[in-house]
Amino acid sequence: MSTTTTASVRRLLAGTTAAAALLGGLTACGAADATTTDGKTTVRYQSYPGSVDPLQLADALGKLPGISLKKVGDVQGGPESLRALASNQVDISSSAFYGAIAQTVATGVPIKAVVSTYGTNAKTGSAIVAKKGSGLTKDPHSFIGKKVAVNTLGANAEAVLDTWFAKGGLTKAQIKKVTLVPLPPLNTAQALSNGQVDAAYVGVGQLKPLADAVPIDTLVKDSDVVGYYNGGGVALRNDWIEKHKDADRTLVSGISYAIDYIESHQREDVLKVYDAWLTEHGYADQVEAVDKNWNGSTGVSSKGGVIADKDISIWLDWLGSRGDVDTSTIKPSDVYTNEFNPNA
Template identity: 40%
Template sequence: MSLFRRALAAATALLTLTAATACGADAEAAGQIKELRYQGSAGQVTLPELAADLGYLGDVELDWIGNVTGGPADIQATATGQSDFGGAFNGAIVKLVAAGAPITAVVSYYGSDAQTFQGYYVLDDSPIRGPRDLIGKKVGMNTLGAHAEAVLKTWLARGGLTPAEIARVELVALPPVNIEQSLRARQIDVAVLGGVIRDKAVAVGGIRTVVTDHELLGAFSAGAYVFRDDFIRRNPDTVRTFVGGVGKAVEWARTQPRETVVARLQQIIAKRGRNEDTSLVSYWKSSGVAGRGGVITDQEFATWIDWLDAAGELKGARPEPGDVYTNGYNPFATGGGAA
């Protein structure tokens, strides 16, 4: 075979391989899941729901499969394949990863700042003022093993309580919409209230703050959305679209007038037709997300890794922050992501 023919054959083979590779990549992208199963929250709008309504999710659609009252249950459903993504307090994500769950956090979705935070509330006439006053008392929260419990125990430990004394503070899991009512009925001594539920309860009056997570820890992103690792490997473009869309929704809500955001949230609830009360979202102030576009920092997981490890609550090897999350699918991590 002449040199020319050899070169022509090599070029033809290269073009054929390139075309096959491109077709394979196109087929793989086309075969990625574009409908994401998820759990919502009654009377509230999640950031993915807001992103979808704003058109930020492109060809990715959301499939609501029901509501959930706590983050640990939400990410457990994701880990077991009942849903495609879920969100929870970062400490709860750490515990699940340490226990061997193949999940990775990809974008922050809630946090605490001066406007939006989680507070520990008592009735105005309650004698509870400081950490030691909680010994033997009941504290109502939306779920155990998550944000509310971690912050409470951090505050109690900083207040000088021993592990034995902390164990005497009774934690009671209640549906979020019932916590305020339980406090006012004196069924619990302290109510952990956050977001719009907190704002509504404060507006009614008759309760006062004992401590807030913002006072204790400053502004921080507290929770993230996770996907299963195998889902990420098979559907990288879908995950990238989702994360970018949620990040854009974070920034849209951060930069719009509050009245505009509230009106949009009310419209979303009305359109989805789930027979929900829209009064809660009228108290919306912010998502509390600290990082631009939901970008995650090491510290937002390291804080809870250290706390859980010291408390002996990690089942399995102690993970590093990089074992738990990635910003690799978030365009805001590299300066992009603008709407």
């Protein structure tokens, strides 16, 4: 893990801890209450550009009755979304890595994951790719002194890379010599082409458009490193969970339905519904990127995104091995709840 990465993770912890303190004041003032229009609960959220958002798809499928979605911007990664959630800028997080959620909960931030929204299975996942001629190989030692693009620091990409490096025999000192560079996924091709980074951690949906833009070699898939897994999900603040039980059930059941809809329908059928929703709601400029980059699966392996202890424990073990979390003070069930998932 590079010095830059370590500092960024510390900033994440400091930011979420400060947000927890801020949240206490906001909750005391009633600022965490949802506003309503025409009897509907307004839910503020952020989304990722270039992919199908399960929350938006749930709305497109008519599975969010009584909910009025209010988008407050795009987000690049889970840690950024968790900071927004903790500081009451949004009411539901975007998809966030379970390791980042666990680390945030361990600092005392009162949030819980409520449904899995992405993962790696036989249909989809992520891969570590390198620009041809970079000198990088399937041997992790070749990455020493190189730069690797990731969507954000302190999240899924870093966890898989860190695990791969360690399994490949790199020492902690050698891992520190690998520099992780946070970049929006849509900017990765240009960074590789310009030599700003030597490699990248990308979703498999990006492989074809990436290869069309710059010659690359696919070195290893995340499933080769840690197997199939539910990688992350959306989270709610504990105060929201307690105050808005009906909205909780609607949000989670709607997202759960959307996850199963994606896995049971052809890619073009999902995009037909989703692209129409984007256009109708003023996001037509995002359709091209979604159609180009989305690979047609969430990778979630459980029915309706039900969360299991194993989805959390694998990353608690990783966090504990680095000294980021005292695993004796937190257990998987502290990080999530399936209370509102009809498939649980």
